Amino acid sequence: MNMPQHPRSPHHVGEATTVVMVSLDRIRVLNPRARNKQVFAKLVENISSLGLKRPITVTPSSDQDNTGFFELVCGQGRYEAFCALGEREIPCVVVSAGETDRFLISLVENLARRKHTNKDLLYSIQILSDRGYTTKQISMKTSLDPTYINAILLLLRQGEERLIAAVEKGWLPISLATMVARSSDTEVQIAMVEAYETGVLKGEQLIKVRRLIDRRRFLGKHYGQKRSTTEQPTTPQKLLSTYQTEVRRQQVMLKKADINEQRVLIIVTAMRRLLADDYFCTLLRSENIADMPKSLADRINGEG
Structure with a gap:
């Protein structure tokens, strides 16, 4: 049965402006997604x-x-909910759209959701790239900077799940993440x-990034990935690289210690x-x- 006219939405491609009731058994979900049960x-x-x-x-x-059947573009959750409730029909907006347009409609709908993750956006960017869209075209469609898009595509194509997760959480700059993905262990230490x-990195953020890089080196780029137990033979070059890496790590620790010592001196002077x-x-x-912390009191009294 036909329902009242539905205003055209800028998110829809095609000329459909009417909401119609469609039998659930005439709708096919071609690209289903797994959903959180709760x-x-x-x-x-x-x-x-x-x-x-x-x-x-x-x-x-x-x-x-399959003449007379329909392919789902957006609304898998609503469709499955109707099926779970035992309904026979569901209100639909029928659009005329090719494969590329169907994907773009789905992407726009996903971006418009109240609760969406950055991961959804990142992998949608990769899909657009795989479909032949240039960085400039993706930038125009997503309103993201082309430099950011290129960096994300690099991380995605190299399978850098740990780095991507850190970028999503906001404590690893995207520029540093791409540098780590491109560089050797020695170059990473220098950076x-x-x-x-x-x-660029300070305090707790520096410690978190250090731990992330160590996990990436020993556990791999992917979560749940197991490194090969076959170790390469030790060479003089490898020993030298390990030594240089440790020297740089200790240099960073010394710099941090110097800064903290200066801060303590300022506090001690002010308290005196x-x-x-x-x-x-x-x-x-x-x-x-x-009272006050004993270590601070000792410094104020000239002890320790």
């Missing part, structure tokens, strides 16, 4: 109590043997020193002056602050 259960409960808020998007089947000296002020000492007593 999230899906909430979706089913929501549709059961409130009804369907938005129709799914389908396109007529391109297979001549870490430079990143510290220039202030404050404790010499009678008003400040009276304020401490009124606030019932009668």
Whole structure:
């Protein structure tokens, strides 16, 4: 049965402007996605109590043997929820779209979701690239900087799951991630020193990046990946490289120790002056602050 006219959406390709009821057994899901069971259960409960808020998007089947059938473009979760509820029909927006357009519609819908992950976007970028889209074209479609797109494609093609995860969480700069992906272990160590000296990495962030690089070297680029137990023979070059790497690591530690020592001296000097002020000492007593860390007290008293 036909339903009232549905306004044309900028996310839809084609000329369809009507919502129609389509039998569930006439819809094919050509590229199904695995779903979180708890999230899906909430979706089913929501549709059961409130009804369907938005129709799914389908396109007529391109297979001549399936005339009268439709291929799902967007709304797999809503479609499966209707199936789980025992419904026979579901409201649909029918669009006329080729394979490329169907993918773009699905991508736009996914980006418009309230809860979407960066991982969805990253792998959608890879799919667009695999389909022949240039970096400039992908940039125009996603509103992302071409340099960022090139960097992400490099990480994806090299299978750098650990680096990508760190970039997603926001504590590893994309420029440093691509440098690590392109560089040898020795070059990575040099870059870490430079990143510290220039202030790109600081404090806890430097420690997290160091741990990430160590895990990547010993456990591999992928999560759950097992490194080969066959070790290469030790050579003088390998020993020299290991020695140089350790020297650079200790240089970074010394630089951090120097900076922390300077900060402690500033604190000790400031506390000495404050404790010499009678008003400040009276304020401490009124606030019932009668002690301080022993290591700090020893430094203030000239000990340690």
